[in-house]
Amino acid sequence: MKVACDHKPSRMGPRMTYRLPLMILLVIIFYATSTTGQTITASGPVSIWLHQKDNVLVGPVVDMIQGITAEEGFAIKTMVLPWARAIEQLKTGELDMMMVIFKTAERENFMYFSDPYISVPTVVAVPRGASFSFSSLADLKGRKGLKVRNDSISDEFAALESQLDITKVVSFEQIVKMLANKRGEYAVVPKYGFLVEAKRLGLEHELEFLPKTIAERTIHIALSKKSPHSHLVPIINKKIREMKQNGEIAQMIKITLGTIENRQ
Structure with a gap:
């Protein structure tokens, strides 16, 4: 005796059975790596x-x-x-x-x-033995100065900068070497970063800092x-x-x- 059945055999074979979990796994991997x-x-x-x-x-x-x-x-x-x-x-x-x-x-x-x-002091570095009286930024006028290009000092310094004879260079390494060779009278620098560079070059004893801080940045x-x-x-x-x-x-x-x- 034949039994009537409306249910059709599933076309999902073994390949389809494994394809869905694989697709889910790929989605999870893509999301995780993204x-x-x-x-x-x-x-x-x-x-x-x-x-x-x-x-x-x-x-x-x-x-x-x-x-x-x-x-x-x-x-x-x-x-x-x-x-x-x-x-x-x-x-x-x-x-x-x-x-x-x-x-x-x-x-x-x-x-x-x-x-x-972090807050750091910005100071004036000079060749050792070549310090000068410094109580305000106006005391830098008439002297040959150095600073790193694009280095922001303070609003007060920016307002005066056009009146200063200051050469802009690309690195603190250049400034250390130029001051050590007395190719500049002063440089405006962040104290600790500049000191590290001077020590790396073995030239820290060729330089000194003026006591007054220009800015805390x-x-x-x-x-x-x-x-x-x-x-x-x-x-x-x-x-x-x-x-x-x-x-x-x-x-x-x-x-x-x-x-x-x-x-x-």
């Missing part, structure tokens, strides 16, 4: 916060930023670049991040800045407005606030400044 394991290209000036090791940057700020971004699934690829070139690459988006930078209105046109996390992290990772700024700010509250940043500064002061 949201994690991404690389942020980052640079910054050599200083006590950033040290050059071969062709990469290392140091306490690199460690701090790597810790922050790793929580979001990002890796940091550091690059050693001349300052002016790094700024240009931030404008184009070729470089994602500047790890150590001063905030200015002009830079805000092409960068998003984090909250400040705050250091920020900046991301290019053309970077696909610029959305991380609020996350970075949240982590900076947490690290200030729990004392991690204060401890980092204390240890780092203690290291440089012990070498002076």
